[in-house]
Amino acid sequence: xxxxxxxxxxxxxHPPFGEVVRAVLGHxxxxxxxxxxDELAGLASAKGRGRGxxxxxxxxxxxxxxxxxxxxxxxxxxxxxxLVEDWREFFVQESGRPExxxxxxxxxxxxxxxxxxxxxxxxxxxxxxxxxxxxxxxxVERLTSMSTVLLMHNLIRLGVLKPEDAEAMATELKAIGCYxxxxxxxxxxxxxxxxxxGKP
Numbered sequence: 001x002x003x004x005x006x007x008x009x010x011x012x013x014h015p016p017f018g019e020v021v022r023a024v025l026g027h028x029x030x031x032x033x034x035x036x037x038d039e040l041a042g043l044a045s046a047k048g049r050g051r052g053x054x055x056x057x058x059x060x061x062x063x064x065x066x067x068x069x070x071x072x073x074x075x076x077x078x079x080x081x082x083l084v085e086d087w088r089e090f091f092v093q094e095s096g097r098p099e100x101x102x103x104x105x106x107x108x109x110x111x112x113x114x115x116x117x118x119x120x121x122x123x124x125x126x127x128x129x130x131x132x133x134x135x136x137x138x139x140v141e142r143l144t145s146m147s148t149v150l151l152m153h154n155l156i157r158l159g160v161l162k163p164e165d166a167e168a169m170a171t172e173l174k175a176i177g178c179y180x181x182x183x184x185x186x187x188x189x190x191x192x193x194x195x196x197x198g199k200p
Contacts, residue, residue, distance in 0.1 A: 001128055003036065003128050004111065004127065004134065006130035007148055008036065008040065008060045009056045009057060009060055009178070010173065010178050011060070011063075011148070013176060013178050016169065020155060020161055024158065026066050032071065035107055036070070037061070037064065043057035044058040044061060052177060080113050081113075083113035083116060084113045086113075087137075091108065095133075108134035108138075111134075111138070112134070115138065115143045127143050128145070128146060130148065130178075132147075135147065135200050145200050149170065149183060149197035150194065150197065152166045163186065166189075
């Protein structure tokens with residue numbers, strides 16, 4: 001599993017959902033990039049950000065132990081570092097607006113740059129990210145990706161999450177601003193009708 005900043009914040013914003021994910025996936029191979037930790041730290045301390053985002057980011061930092069030691073890109077790995085900047089510029093242009101803070105888009109940019117490593121592809125890791133554009137590009141790089149909404153669907157398929165419980169979680173996540181759409185128990189069970197959040 002490769003966790004992007006957005007996904008880590010979603011799990012921190014809804015403790016029961018985060019607990020289910022940690023219980024089921026905590027033993028899976030993971031990659032947490034150092035830039036995600038940096039972005040969380042910036043969001044936790046940033047002035048003018050929504051109180052919820054700052055609190056969720058702070059909570060996420062406190063809960064990162066289950067993901068282990070963050071991984072970094074070697075300073076002498078110029079090729080990968082250049083790829084990171086190329087992806088960052090791509091996402092800035094894709095969003096059509098300036099970066100909100102210095103680490104915005106860097107989590108997904110680092111992940112996609114690292115995806116060029118054959119070892120990462122062979123490991124068949126999943127990229128957990130709420131940004132649809134990043135997930136689309138991850139698919140181009142042959143990195144399987146999903147949002148936390150699609151993750152809910154897969155947890156239902158595994159039998160560890162009931163559809164009605166997933167609907168309640170999704171409703172609460174929308175109420176606090178993490179999700180934009182409404183997702184019913186049936187949609188979360190079948191994976192149909194989830195919109196962009198249901199797509200890789």
